[in-house]
Amino acid sequence: MNKYNPPRMNPSSLRSRFATRFLRSLSKINAKKPTASSSSPTEIFRRYRRIKVAADKSMAYSVRSRRTWSRAMLWKLRTRPCCRRSVKTSTIVRKTRHEKQNKNTTTTTGEDGVVFGVEADELRELVPGGEAMDLYNLLDETAHYIKCLTTQVQVMKKIADFYSP
Amino acid sequence: MSSRRSRSRQSSGSRITDDQIIDLVSKLQQLIPELRGRRSDKVSASKVLQETCNYIRNLHRQVDGLSDRLSQLLASTDTDSDQAAIIRSLLME
Numbered sequence: 001m002n003k004y005n006p007p008r009m010n011p012s013s014l015r016s017r018f019a020t021r022f023l024r025s026l027s028k029i030n031a032k033k034p035t036a037s038s039s040s041p042t043e044i045f046r047r048y049r050r051i052k053v054a055a056d057k058s059m060a061y062s063v064r065s066r067r068t069w070s071r072a073m074l075w076k077l078r079t080r081p082c083c084r085r086s087v088k089t090s091t092i093v094r095k096t097r098h099e100k101q102n103k104n105t106t107t108t109t110g111e112d113g114v115v116f117g118v119e120a121d122e123l124r125e126l127v128p129g130g131e132a133m134d135l136y137n138l139l140d141e142t143a144h145y146i147k148c149l150t151t152q153v154q155v156m157k158k159i160a161d162f163y164s165p
Numbered sequence: 166m167s168s169r170r171s172r173s174r175q176s177s178g179s180r181i182t183d184d185q186i187i188d189l190v191s192k193l194q195q196l197i198p199e200l201r202g203r204r205s206d207k208v209s210a211s212k213v214l215q216e217t218c219n220y221i222r223n224l225h226r227q228v229d230g231l232s233d234r235l236s237q238l239l240a241s242t243d244t245d246s247d248q249a250a251i252i253r254s255l256l257m258e
Contacts, residue, residue, distance in 0.1 A: 023248050040213035119214035126221045136181045140190035146196050149224040156231040163238040
């Protein structure tokens with residue numbers, strides 16, 4: 001992933017990978033419109049759910065398994081209740097249990113007594129896969145997660161502005 | 166596998182120092198708009214974490230809002246023909 005985006009179009013940047021995937025998903029979602037009720041509140045809500053999942057999926061796939069948070073997010077997406085097909089859950093579950101064994105106590109202390117306590121736990125709930133991370137990895141993953149979230153928001157904003165009347 | 170004291174899976178054997186944690190915290194601080202300009206010794210680490218949590222929640226809310234907006238906008242458009250134009254304009258920045 002490029003940290004400093006050059007002014008020209010970079011086909012391998014996170015932003016372009018996410019944008020391409022997400023736009024593709026949007027086309028698919030749009031193609032599923034039932035002709036009669038495409039503007040009913042239920043339909044709109046369903047589409048909202050699908051778009052949100054597509055956004056997270058596109059982001060996670062653009063990062064692939066290079067990051068703990070993206071692996072955790074991909075796992076969550078694949079084992080959603082509505083996705084009954086696919087997935088060898090046994091291997092993935094074994095891996096998660098192993099990761100959980102490395103979890104430290106709730107009061108997170110640095111080597112010299114820098115205590116983070118409650119805030120670190122809150123952060124663990126917000127970052128996918130955070131429950132199994134030690135403090136160092138948590139902070140590292142959070143920084144990358146924030147960068148990806150801001151990219152996601154920027155791209156989605158541009159798309160929404162493009163389609164706004 | 167790892168001893169009870171070792172916290173890192175990356176550097177074999179060496180413990181994660183407080184300095185490394187402080188480095189990561191100040192790196193996080195630079196990513197958060199509210200705290201970006203302030204000197205890192207004036208902002209406590211726990212404040213950085215707190216603001217990080219708020220910022221992530223804010224970003225999640227923005228994603229939700231944008232998904233909502235897109236779901237209503239898509240109700241009346243056809244996306245395929247526009248894709249190339251969007252991608253080009255998106256990536257030109």
